Amino acid sequence: MLYITAAIKVKPEAIEALTDIFEPLVTATRREQGCHRYEAHRPTDDPATIIMLEEWQSEESIQAHNQSEHFQQFITSIEPLLAEPLQIYITQKFF
Numbered sequence: 001m002l003y004i005t006a007a008i009k010v011k012p013e014a015i016e017a018l019t020d021i022f023e024p025l026v027t028a029t030r031r032e033q034g035c036h037r038y039e040a041h042r043p044t045d046d047p048a049t050i051i052m053l054e055e056w057q058s059e060e061s062i063q064a065h066n067q068s069e070h071f072q073q074f075i076t077s078i079e080p081l082l083a084e085p086l087q088i089y090i091t092q093k094f095f
Contacts, residue, residue: 001036001055001056001057001092001093002055002056002057002058002059002062002090002091002092003053003054003055003056003090003091003092003093004052004053004054004055004056004062004088004089004090004091005051005052005053005054005088005089005091006051006052006054006086006087006088006089007049007050007051007052007086007087008049008050008051008052008078008082008086009048009049009082009083009084010048010049010050010078010081010082010083011048011081011082011083012048012083014048014081015047015048017081018050021074021077021078021081022040022050022074024070024073024074025070025071025073025074026038026039026040028068028070029065029068029070029071032061032064032065032068033057033061033064034056034057034058034060034061034062034064034065035054035055035056035057035061035065036055036056036057037053037054037055038052038053038054038055039052039053039054040052041053048083062090
């Protein structure tokens, strides 16, 4: 099992658009083979940041997700709204 934690920080003027950008991504991704968890969280003190918590069966399932149409559309939509580069951590269970 592989886990991804990603921090996505957008410009303040983009906050209102986040639901429209993330909802189709999350809905479609949760139906993907190999996806065990795919959640978007927002810190209570920072509405411009989204923390993604993901759990995947394998590297192959992550690659398939990254190449999916809905993920590619998400990247195209979110890139001009980013306030900082994405922070992505792919991890395995330690103990």
